[in-house]
Amino acid sequence: MPVVSTSNLCKNYGRIAALRGVSVTVEAGTIYGLLGQNGAGKSTLVKILLGIVKKSNGEANLLGAPAGTTAIRNRVGYLPEDHLFPGYHSARSLLDFYGRLYGLSRAERRGRADEALDVVGLRKRMDSKIRTYSKGMKQRLGIAQAFFHNPDVIFLDEPTDGVDPVGRKEIRDLLQRLKSEGCTIFVNSHLLGEVELISDRVAILNQGQIVREGTVADLTRQTNRYTIRLADGQAFPTEDVRALGFPVTAHNPFHDVEIPEGKTIDPVLHLLQRERLSLRHLVETKQTLEDVFVQMVESGEPGTDRRQGKTAPLPTAKRAE
Ligand SMILES: Nc1ncnc2c1ncn2[C@@H]1O[C@H](COP(=O)(O)OP(=O)(O)OP(=O)(O)O)[C@@H](O)[C@H]1O
Numbered sequence: 001m002p003v004v005s006t007s008n009l010c011k012n013y014g015r016i017a018a019l020r021g022v023s024v025t026v027e028a029g030t031i032y033g034l035l036g037q038n039g040a041g042k043s044t045l046v047k048i049l050l051g052i053v054k055k056s057n058g059e060a061n062l063l064g065a066p067a068g069t070t071a072i073r074n075r076v077g078y079l080p081e082d083h084l085f086p087g088y089h090s091a092r093s094l095l096d097f098y099g100r101l102y103g104l105s106r107a108e109r110r111g112r113a114d115e116a117l118d119v120v121g122l123r124k125r126m127d128s129k130i131r132t133y134s135k136g137m138k139q140r141l142g143i144a145q146a147f148f149h150n151p152d153v154i155f156l157d158e159p160t161d162g163v164d165p166v167g168r169k170e171i172r173d174l175l176q177r178l179k180s181e182g183c184t185i186f187v188n189s190h191l192l193g194e195v196e197l198i199s200d201r202v203a204i205l206n207q208g209q210i211v212r213e214g215t216v217a218d219l220t221r222q223t224n225r226y227t228i229r230l231a232d233g234q235a236f237p238t239e240d241v242r243a244l245g246f247p248v249t250a251h252n253p254f255h256d257v258e259i260p261e262g263k264t265i266d267p268v269l270h271l272l273q274r275e276r277l278s279l280r281h282l283v284e285t286k287q288t289l290e291d292v293f294v295q296m297v298e299s300g301e302p303g304t305d306r307r308q309g310k311t312a313p314l315p316t317a318k319r320a321e
């Protein structure tokens with residue numbers, strides 16, 4: 001059974017259509033990345049799944065129960081965006097507080113809090129007041145808070161916000177570790193490079209609609225182009241390759257060969273062999289997730305303004321609340 005499943009999920013905040021028919025499925029034990037520009041609807045989707053915000057239409061299920069079911073709450077961890085923990089708590093006392101809310105025993109709370117704070121690199125400062133923490137330290141604490149009660153699924157809204165590069169790597173490693181322990185992780189982010197590194201599947205949300213969904217490999221695979229370089233001094237047989245039906249563009253010392261639909265690179269390789277040319281470089285051109293994302297967003301995939309039924313401009317920033 002999937003951990004998250006939504007079907008045709010819609011959310012309107014008054015006249016703003018934040019989600020417009022979102023259907024996603026997240027399988028257990030995977031890391032799922034939800035990407036989108038500011039205002040795309042990422043946080044709204046998570047908040048509906050957690051029962052913080054009410055859906056307007058469609059289906060939303062979490063751990064096999066309708067979103068918002070209280071009985072499953074202690075199986076779920078959540079790092080909200082812009083969280084604000086009371087400054088008078090220390091990291092240790094905050095986790096103890098949350099642990100009590102989750103119904104953990106005193107011994108469990110103590111042992112797990114030490115370990116969780118160790119994992120996020122806060123152990124040395126765990127008795128200092130939160131108000132003395134840097135932004136990245138607060139974020140690390142938020143992550144510890146999200147996973148320390150050992151939930152089945154964790155929702156992280158922009159987990160690496162404000163965290164330095166070393167810390168971001170540590171967080172990525174931590175998420176992989178939690179996944180290896182069987183936890184399902186749902187990450188909202190606009191840091192495409194990061195999501196690309198850890199997610200099993202990703203969805204791109206644009207103006208409240210999913211415009212692409214799949215594995216990172218699926219989304220970034222561009223099978224129709226190879227970059228070739230021959231040994232120094234050898235001329236690329238551009239005309240012969242074109243005669244075989246493969247368009248060629250040169251950018252010395254490389255040549256890009258496009259593979260038309262339904263063909264493979266093999267005839268080109270055979271030709272090079274026949275002409276006794278030596279390959280020095282042969283790479284299938286890959287897109288990054290960022291390329292895919294920018295393409296999707298630039299191509300418009302336009303949204304509809306609920307009020308006028310017209311194509312809405314692409315949001316570049318959060319609209320007025
Ligand atoms: N409480 C609210 N009242 C009115 N509109 C809201 C509310 N919360 C969100 N919205 C609107 O819904 C849309 C989606 O917002 P949401 O916060 O889900 O976006 P997001 O993808 O998380 O953006 P960001 O990357 O900036 O966090 C935006 O147009 C936003 O202004």
Ligand SMILES: [Mg+2]
Nearest residue numbers: 042043081157
């Ligand atoms: Mg958000």
